[in-house]
Amino acid sequence: MKKTTRLQWKVLRYLFTYVIGILFLLWFFQVILLQPFYEFNKINVVKEVADKIEKYIDSNQLEEYVSSLSDQNDLCVRIISENDISTRNAGCRISQLPVDKLLEYANLAIRNNGSYLSKSDLVEMQFVPDTLNTVTAKFNGDKNVIYTKVVNLESDSPTIIMVNTRISRVNAATQALSYQLLFIGIIVTLSAAILAFFMAKKIVKPIAEINEASQNLSKGDYKHMTSQKDYLEVQELNQTLTEAARQVQKADKAKRDLIANVSHDLRTPLTMITGYGEMMMDLPNEKTDENIKVIVNESKRLSIIVNDLLDLSKLAENKITLNLEKFDITACCREVIKTYDQHLKQERIVIEFDTTEDVNIVGDKHRISQVLHNLINNAINYSDENKRIIIHQRIEGEKVKILVQDFGCGIAESDLPLIWDRYYKVDKEHIRSDQGSGIGLAIVREILDLHHYTYGVESKINEGSIFYFETTVEKGE
Ligand code: ADP
Secondary structure, three states: OOOOOOHHHHHHHHHHHHHHHHHHHHHHHHHHOHHHHHHHHHHHHHHHHHHHHHHHOOOOOHHHHHHHHHHHOOOEEEEEOOOEEEOOOOOOOHHHOOHHHHHHHHHHHHHOOOEEEEEEEEEEEEEOOOOOOOEEEEEEEEEEEEEEEEEOOOOOOOEEEEEEEEEOOOHHHHHHHHHHHHHHHHHHHHHHHHHHHHHHHHHHHHHHHHHHHHHHHOOOOOOOOOOOOOOHHHHHHHHHHHHHHHHHHHHHHHHHHHHHHHHHHHHHHHHHHHHHHHHHHHOHHHOOHHHHHHHHHHHHHHHHHHHHHHHHHHHHOOOOOOOOEEEEHHHHHHHHHHOOHHHHHHOOEEEEEEOOOOOEEEEOHHHHHHHHHHHHHHHHHOOOOOEEEEEEEEEEOOEEEEEEEEOOOOOOHHHOOOOOOOOOOOOOOOOOOOOOOOOHHHHHHHHHHHHOOEEEEEEEOOOEEEEEEEEEOEOOO
């Protein structure tokens, strides 16, 4: 499992690693590789000088040229041909070399394609003061480099070019650099640590604020997440969480509304049942068929509400599986309309069915009847005194459209997208009819979504509404 670290420490760690890495590179190149780089460079200079002299070997100004080269590069040169030219600079060794040694270098060069590089430890002879004739050899780590080049080999008188220089130890320089690096390292590390600390704090602060606000969400405190707007990422996170908080708040309100509405809807029939029941118990002559019917009707209404609630929760959790079959939707409409016969007699309701032929569709017949019931109930509830409702069945090509039309109060355009939400009421004062459970359209939506049918509503205030759904006609028997 990955270890979790506080962001602040992570930023610090990365910055430290970076600084240490840079310091290590500096140390490696400046301290460890300084001597080899220096030596390499010096030897190159020696070779270059010998090559330049070779090109000038027949010139009249050879002597001046050689002395200027040896001064510029702080080295000494000896050219042995018919006449011997030699320049002397401090620590020069070739001018003192015995003839047999010169010949040895020349021979080595001839055998080695014309050039030979000798590198040896530099030993300096010193007279010890007071003890005359006593000589000590002092070795201080410097190197003596002699580069011998033999030119004009084919001619009778070949020329030997010798370039000599000293490669000093760079110990003192590397030591100074090491101290410098140590010093720079301490300063850089400390300043980086301080910088990282403040940077991390600045980055972490808004995240910590959002974190705190999110923790408060669970306690029901839906305030804005953070006031920090410096970083785009933080702004986006802020927006996401604010939206989440808004949704949670909405869900919380919906839950409270649901409880309030359910309690209200359940209380009304319950009050009626207990009221009528007690009345019939106390007053024997109230035990009439009419009163018993009220109790029975209210109990039915209660069971409708409870069933609808159970249905909706099952539908919303996708716990209902549709019992799909091919059935006659026209006959189904007729059956549903027939169940309103009692109603039609009692109230002034007219339900017309406008159809031309019977068609089959595929769906869950029981659930589609439920949709029709809910739409007709609403049409009745939201119609005025003269309740005229028309159910149209329209066949358009492959499709059949069922429309439930009323001429009631209608719905404002702004409310149309909201009426499908649970317990959304356009008119908050509206008293639900005996038929409604307050979640009728939410159930309609869930069922039609499950069937993948298209559906919708068209409505105009004071002119009425048309709720519809549409699906494909199933041909054949
Ligand atoms: P209920 O009717 O019990 O309040 P519904 O979910 O069935 O719950 O309907 C939601 C809301 O949509 C209703 O409160 C009402 O404002 C509006 N509505 C539904 N059907 C109609 C209709 N046929 N005419 C006018 N308004 C309607």
